[in-house]
Amino acid sequence: MTKRTDHPLSSVSRRTVLAGLGAAGVGLIASPALVRAQAETIRIGFPTPLTGPFGAEAKDQVKSAELAVKLVNDKGGIAGRKVELLVRDDKLNAGEAATRTLELIEKDKVHAVVGALSSAVQLAVNEVTRARGVIYVSISQSDTINEVKDFSKYTFHEALNPRMTTAAVARATFKKGSKVALLGADYAYGHEMIRGFKRAAGELGAEIVGEILHPFGAADYSTLMPRIRALKPDILAICNFGRDQANSIKQANDFGMKKQMQIVVPVLLHNQRIAVAPDVFEGIIGGANYYWALESTIPSAKTFNDAYKAAYGSLPTDYGAYGFTGVSALLLAMAKAGGTDTDKVVEALQDLKYDVAKGPQYFRKCDHQSVQSVLVLKSKAKADMKSEQDLFDIVENVPGSEQMLRSCGELGFPT
Amino acid sequence: MTTTDLAAGQGVAPRTLPKAGAALDRWRVPLTIAVLAVLPFVLPSQALAVNVLIYGLFTVGFNLLFGYTGLLSFGHAAFFGTGAYLTGMAIALLGFGWFPAMLTGIVGASLLSVVIGALSIRTRGIYFCMVTLALAQLVYYVALQASGWTGGENGLRGFTVVKADLIGGFSVNLLNPLAKYYFIMFFAALALWFVSRVLNSPFGAAIEAVRENETRARACGFDVERTKLLSFVLSGALCGLAGTLSALHLSIVPLDALGVHTSSIVVMMTMLGGAGSFFGPFVGALVFLLIEDVASLWTTHWQLIVGIVFILFVLFLPKGIWGSLIQIVRRRRAS
Numbered sequence: 001m002t003k004r005t006d007h008p009l010s011s012v013s014r015r016t017v018l019a020g021l022g023a024a025g026v027g028l029i030a031s032p033a034l035v036r037a038q039a040e041t042i043r044i045g046f047p048t049p050l051t052g053p054f055g056a057e058a059k060d061q062v063k064s065a066e067l068a069v070k071l072v073n074d075k076g077g078i079a080g081r082k083v084e085l086l087v088r089d090d091k092l093n094a095g096e097a098a099t100r101t102l103e104l105i106e107k108d109k110v111h112a113v114v115g116a117l118s119s120a121v122q123l124a125v126n127e128v129t130r131a132r133g134v135i136y137v138s139i140s141q142s143d144t145i146n147e148v149k150d151f152s153k154y155t156f157h158e159a160l161n162p163r164m165t166t167a168a169v170a171r172a173t174f175k176k177g178s179k180v181a182l183l184g185a186d187y188a189y190g191h192e193m194i195r196g197f198k199r200a201a202g203e204l205g206a207e208i209v210g211e212i213l214h215p216f217g218a219a220d221y222s223t224l225m226p227r228i229r230a231l232k233p234d235i236l237a238i239c240n241f242g243r244d245q246a247n248s249i250k251q252a253n254d255f256g257m258k259k260q261m262q263i264v265v266p267v268l269l270h271n272q273r274i275a276v277a278p279d280v281f282e283g284i285i286g287g288a289n290y291y292w293a294l295e296s297t298i299p300s301a302k303t304f305n306d307a308y309k310a311a312y313g314s315l316p317t318d319y320g321a322y323g324f325t326g327v328s329a330l331l332l333a334m335a336k337a338g339g340t341d342t343d344k345v346v347e348a349l350q351d352l353k354y355d356v357a358k359g360p361q362y363f364r365k366c367d368h369q370s371v372q373s374v375l376v377l378k379s380k381a382k383a384d385m386k387s388e389q390d391l392f393d394i395v396e397n398v399p400g401s402e403q404m405l406r407s408c409g410e411l412g413f414p415t
Numbered sequence: 416m417t418t419t420d421l422a423a424g425q426g427v428a429p430r431t432l433p434k435a436g437a438a439l440d441r442w443r444v445p446l447t448i449a450v451l452a453v454l455p456f457v458l459p460s461q462a463l464a465v466n467v468l469i470y471g472l473f474t475v476g477f478n479l480l481f482g483y484t485g486l487l488s489f490g491h492a493a494f495f496g497t498g499a500y501l502t503g504m505a506i507a508l509l510g511f512g513w514f515p516a517m518l519t520g521i522v523g524a525s526l527l528s529v530v531i532g533a534l535s536i537r538t539r540g541i542y543f544c545m546v547t548l549a550l551a552q553l554v555y556y557v558a559l560q561a562s563g564w565t566g567g568e569n570g571l572r573g574f575t576v577v578k579a580d581l582i583g584g585f586s587v588n589l590l591n592p593l594a595k596y597y598f599i600m601f602f603a604a605l606a607l608w609f610v611s612r613v614l615n616s617p618f619g620a621a622i623e624a625v626r627e628n629e630t631r632a633r634a635c636g637f638d639v640e641r642t643k644l645l646s647f648v649l650s651g652a653l654c655g656l657a658g659t660l661s662a663l664h665l666s667i668v669p670l671d672a673l674g675v676h677t678s679s680i681v682v683m684m685t686m687l688g689g690a691g692s693f694f695g696p697f698v699g700a701l702v703f704l705l706i707e708d709v710a711s712l713w714t715t716h717w718q719l720i721v722g723i724v725f726i727l728f729v730l731f732l733p734k735g736i737w738g739s740l741i742q743i744v745r746r747r748r749a750s
Contacts (some may be wrong), residue, residue, distance in 0.1 A: 008541070088515070089711045091711070093669065093671055094667060094669030095661075096673060098666070098669075099665065103463065106461055107460040119568065119569055120570050120670065123570060123572055124665070124667045124669060127573075127666050128666060131577065131590065139722070149572075
């Protein structure tokens, strides 16, 4: 008897327990998933070359991008969802960047990608994101990414492009009949900048008297300086980036070139200027996307500088600011779209008018290039510097206009 | 024909490992494939797993020349990069399907290795390193200058293969990371089987004879130059295959694929895993990529970690991870 009562009891209880366990299990698995689906974090991938020759610029970019994310999260996120920035080191290597972007999309399931700091790397990231329908906001200078071959509806270019910077610098310095010599690094960046200056010279009636290329990463420019001087130019445009810029300008200075000609550069780099003495850069004119002193005329710059100072105790730099404007634009569009639905965010980005750090900006319809102001800066003499951070005079703040860009037809888009 | 007879008679017997080692050796291809098959579930990401496959295969190809034939080339990026570029260009410029494009890449890399091999095997030692390095740099500069075809500095783009059609109406969705992994693993497995066959053949004995003692091999009647050249070309073709797979995987070809860095990491991976061993190359590629991937997530000073690990390996495991493992097992058995 005891057995009989025992048996059904235990069997019933086992079934109940099993059923109960099953129900509880389903509940346990399902309920957090539902909760998670509602408040799923918005993840933004951020590949950037933390190691390598552009490490200083990359670290500034990360700081600014994280600031943009923090400001949004402090206000409660987007549609109640927190935002997270996933920073990855792309090692300034296109293959590595492609792998990292694949990881970000496949494993981390990011909702969008912002970043990169070289023409080749951004094009690699773009190739991976556009095939998978993921939004990519590039924050590195390039003319190529605007062209129809590399474009997709998911591709946005927040940075300036060589065409814009050279046009602004040329307009501020070239005159009708001025003689211009070009010295450029022999790779994509140098070539694109030289092409930009040539086009601008043609439009302004200036004459190109010579074009000299040097290898990427060259340390010695002493053989090139006499050749440049023999061309007797009024203006020398030096088209190289990073360390090359500091090295070539230093040697031009040693040769006393500045006494005979005005030196201009397409992009005057904050970090490179700090890396050498003020008198080396003194009087050099160049373009920039951002300089902190904009705050005297532009309220959003003041807000950005203050937030940056509060967070890091220093001032933002030019390439760093791209991280802020790029991520902010994306987050604004996501807020407008009410979430991360890719098509809606793309539409919101296309219609977006934003002013987050440097005055009004918007993405042009055909190529998604950010139309924005270009600064023309002049490096200050040591005596005129009011503080360590007081590096440049703002010669001109050229307001953004589509006139500065190559036309949609020129880029290969149907008009 | 005397060469092959000699090789069959003398070379094969002493190369096989004793007892349990022999089983490992006999089943080396299925074993490697079995391990590779679980990689995407073990590693942090599937993209990394595909890279391990591709660089593992690249290292296998390099190891054939370095580990088995004893020729240290510093220009193998030329074959990897050429395979990748030709595959991409065949799709982007000529509109080829993925398979003909892969064949173009492999054939192109093989032809290039005939040329570079014929020019470089006349030298030996450090001169061989330098000649291969110089010739590979020539290829690099051709790719840099011919930017209309290769994209130059910006790298080659615009040939993403979304769906690979197979025979009989089947197709593989290459945007699915797991499907892409097994698709690429199929080719890696084929290549591994091929390498295993080559190493077990009389030719496999001949290249090892050349490595051990070139003069003696010549005295035994081997055609040393031809053996070296054939080994060089096989190695180039395998590296070309790795390149074509990398093009399909990343859907871009960076100019760095042809650079000195690519040539040097394959040497490091081989050393790390164990030169002249069958499993070594994959072990080397796996450890190298894994350390780099994981360390660079932790800290921007990942190069420091990678450097220290290398120094430790060189100090304590000079024969590489797999090479040292085999040595320890043998020593234990002997005692």
